[in-house]
Amino acid sequence: MRHAGIDIGSRSIELVVIEDGEVVVSRQSESGYNPVERVQELIADISFDKVMATGYGRASLEIAFDYPTITEIKAYGTGAATLHPGVRGILDIGGQDTKVISLNENGKVFKFEMNDKCAAGTGKFLELMAVSLGYQQSTLGLEALKGQEGIEINSMCAVFAESEVTSLLAKGCLRADIALAVHQSVCRRAVGMIKRQDLKTPILFAGGVANNACMIHLLKQTFGDDLIVPTSPQFVGAYGAAVLAGFL
């Protein structure tokens, strides 16, 4: 039996197909303006017996293809608990939201928190900061690691932070230092959410931002080895959805 999981996020779509517990397909695409069409392209040449949709755009797949859906909270919970049994917490920083999820001893979600309406402290925030600083999104984290500590970015609002960055650049601050400060501010916010929920460890760091070397470095300063970064952090939700498809 082949089980597919599709995670339509605000910035990217992930597809995972598992067969006998092994991942046989994993693909990613940008969400774009027509995610349903993107999903059609992603699945055009593959077959599966069961499927589960999750993520921000899950309802569009329910409408277009009558796919069953679950929330990304449960998808990430299941994905994390299956990939790393014993994980008790998840920090997921995606394109437009940040989630902190508590799992019980059996890997079941029992509490979660999401950021408010806006994209403060999410992948989108880092993306905008990369543009302001003239870095590629993919290398922003590595560049930030070269920065020196000492600057503080206070705004969490992407719009205000942009003007904060602009005035720091005007003052002659080095952009690597500013990049580090940007990461520190995102990290502070994530750690705040984790502490507020009194998350148990180990914590799995998932979502696209978990590919960012500087974010991993900063979070490890607080959590050390209690922070686990999976090899493909942005696929955890799609993987969880594929696992849950197996229970349909």
Add this chain to the structure above:
Amino acid sequence: MADYTKMWTDLGLNLDNHDALLENLGGAYQSIFMSQEHRPEGMGYFDFVMSEAHGLRIQELRDEQEAGRKIIGSFCVFVPEELVLAAGCTSVGLCAGADFAQEEVEKVLPRNTCSLIKSFFGFKLGKVCPYMEVSDLIVGENTCDGKKKSFEIFSQMVPNFFQMDLPQNKAPMARKLLKHEYEAFIAKLEEMTGKRIGLEDLKQGIAAVNAKRNALARLSKLRMANPSPISGLDALLINQIAFLDNPVRFTEKVNVLCDELELLVKEKKGVKVENAPRVVISGCPMAIPNWKVPAVIEAAGAVIVGEESCIGERGQRNTTDASADTIDGLIDAVVDRYFKIDCAVFTPNQERVEHIKEMAENTNADGVIHYGLQFCQPYIMESFSVEKTLEKDGVSVLRLETDYSQEDMGQLSTRVEAFVEIIK
């Protein structure tokens, strides 16, 4: 609906704005209420009241005025309907649950004011609320800072305004204050009608309101059944209509509905499948047409079995002891009844947390969703201790903070669906 254009014009409504509001409301009502399955037949009356909320009901109020009754509009469950009825007047609730004329509102109020306050300003400035316009007196009250300061501005916009002070704690002095304010309110009503309130008047007022609250309590009790015989949306609607409808007729219709619900409970017929996740909503009031969060909750497959809210249990539980045989004794009984309301403007307010716990137990709820309106300090502050206390006792809590806009529907749905997955 008949043609009420003349009546609306006479009331000074802005017809273009008003048409836009009604069209919006009608659409929302169709998609949220009429699409529900397994609705009890008794809801037909409440659908009718809603369809005529700006028509026939306003006509009735105008007819009452014609016959000499005064219409008293108010915003808060601390304004006793017993006293209004005893004075031979009619009470209508004015709280508003939709954004309107935002640009006008933000000329007189700060942006970061809660939706509820902005809404009644919007209804006034947009000239779309016939209840506001038909009222002979509007009563404001000192609950939260937002309301009491905004009433300073609002009072300038209406011809006849009465400001009621409210205590902030439950000490004996505070009770004295409440009594003093109720006596001042009585004096105001008597001045308007030119008649003194007699013992019998007060007894009748209390009896009418007690009957209404008993009917609503009966409805609450029936929702404890599993499966629940009525949706949370419909129960909320009834609680909302309680502020608009003629109290005697309303009581009768709620009881008719409850007769039907009793049969449904006996036959184990529910509005959702048996063992659907059961949720209690707690927090800020939801005034018509604020159905956003309950609609999201029930669309996620859960059933709402109680509202710990002013438009719900907090506002309607407890009746007034009508046994005293002096006017002063009856006023004391009214004060005692209202002094028990555990609004978040009181401090300390441990009773409220206890009451939420009690409701969750009595209704066999699987979880509590705390509903906070953005910028509503009292309820959002309390939401932290509500969450902590309930979770310590093993009750799952989801805290939501939102406003009247529709832009966060996606995030709200995800949160609520994930919560329903957890408590299932």
